[in-house]
Amino acid sequence: MAGLDLYRAKRDFSRTGEPEGAPQSQSGKAKARKAHGGAFVVHKHAARRLHYDLRLEHDGVLWSWAVTRGPSLDPDEKRLAVHVEDHPLEYGSFEGTIPEGQYGAGSVIVWDEGRWVPEGDPAFGLEKGHLSFMLEGHKLAGQWHLVRLKPRRGEKRDNWLLIKVDDAAARQDEDILETAPHSVASGLSIEDIAAGKAAEAAAGATAYQRLWGLTLTGAYLAKGGLVDAGDGQQPGRIALCRFAAENLISETAALKDRIINGADALAAARMLLAS
Numbered sequence: 567m568a569g570l571d572l573y574r575a576k577r578d579f580s581r582t583g584e585p586e587g588a589p590q591s592q593s594g595k596a597k598a599r600k601a602h603g604g605a606f607v608v609h610k611h612a613a614r615r616l617h618y619d620l621r622l623e624h625d626g627v628l629w630s631w632a633v634t635r636g637p638s639l640d641p642d643e644k645r646l647a648v649h650v651e652d653h654p655l656e657y658g659s660f661e662g663t664i665p666e667g668q669y670g671a672g673s674v675i676v677w678d679e680g681r682w683v684p685e686g687d688p689a690f691g692l693e694k695g696h697l698s699f700m701l702e703g704h705k706l707a708g709q710w711h712l713v714r715l716k717p718r719r720g721e722k723r724d725n726w727l728l729i730k731v732d733d734a735a736a737r738q739d740e741d742i743l744e745t746a747p748h749s750v751a752s753g754l755s756i757e758d759i760a761a762g763k764a765a766e767a768a769a770g771a772t773a774y775q776r777l778w779g780l781t782l783t784g785a786y787l788a789k790g791g792l793v794d795a796g797d798g799q800q801p802g803r804i805a806l807c808r809f810a811a812e813n814l815i816s817e818t819a820a821l822k823d824r825i826i827n828g829a830d831a832l833a834a835a836r837m838l839l840a841s
Contacts, residue, residue, distance in 0.1 A: 570627060572651040576669040583662045587654025606682035606701060607658040608637065610747075612756050613672035618743075620647060620728065622682050622699075627652040629692070633728055637706060639737035641730050647712060649724035661752060663759060673759040675749035678705040695726075704750045705742055708735025 570587050579586045604623030611619055611632075618636040621628035631647035638645055663673045680703030684691065691697040695714030701707055709731035714724070730736055748755050754763055 570652060570654055573653055576651070578668060582664050582668045584660060584664060585654055585656035587656055603681065603683045603688070603699065605655075605658055606680055606703065607676060608633075608678040608703075608706065609660070610636075610675045610677035610749075610756055611670065611672060612674075612760065613664075613670050616756075618677060619650075621653060621658065622688075622697075623655065623658075624688055626655065628655060628657055631712065631726060631728065636743045637728055637730070639706075639730055639735070639740060639742050641732040641736050642738070643730070645728045647726045647728040649714075649726055659751065661749060661754070661759060663762075673756050675754060675756050675759055676751040677747075678703045678750055680704060680706070705746050706735075708733045 574586060577584060577586075605628075606623065607619075607621045607628065609619040609621070611617055615634070618633045620631045620633055620637065623629075630650050630653050632650050633645050633647045635645050658679065659676065661675050664671045680701060683700040683702070685698040685700075688697060688699070697712040698709070699712075700709050711727075711729040711731065713727045713729065715726060717725070749759075
């Protein structure tokens, strides 16, 4: 199967929250990125067995390898990486729990993300079985190799090795999987995701964004003289924050307090009032 066909064939998107992915495009921008790398992501995935998925952006998709024991900063530790189906670019930000009965059921976090820079033509390297590249992430950095293993008789999996080059980013005295286990996107652990805290965090972020929007709306109204300017010393603060809180009574007191006491909202309101 070509492109994302295999990825989509394995999943029921009416049941899983994983992204289906937009139609692939051969735009000039996408073509220009072919030989220059792009985003990389490492997902921590508590499926039937805990593993880590390395994903490298190329030509409108994420090339993907399931790293069974996770990446290591130790050059002497060569980690098995099973080449799997391409994933859509939208998958890079995916965190959540894939439901039971679905392919890859289990919880997923964005364990690391950043930029990858290949040496030479990555498509040629993938075909020949040797990718050499730099990673610029929160946890993983420096030069790395992916090397395809010679298949054994009857072997169906496309097995590679993920190897850290011995450079300034290498570490032999630290297990990065143990010292930095949480998501770089949400700060949550894989256990948090399994417990449903991702949905709580997303709901909180949405509520905060709504409060923020109401505060800015209040600022515009105050600027037009439709809302009391406030206490004189902090122009608009009382009126703007009251406007935000009282017009979203369904949200929790903690979220209201966050916007009322938030210096970021106040600074934005002041800037609007002064303009």
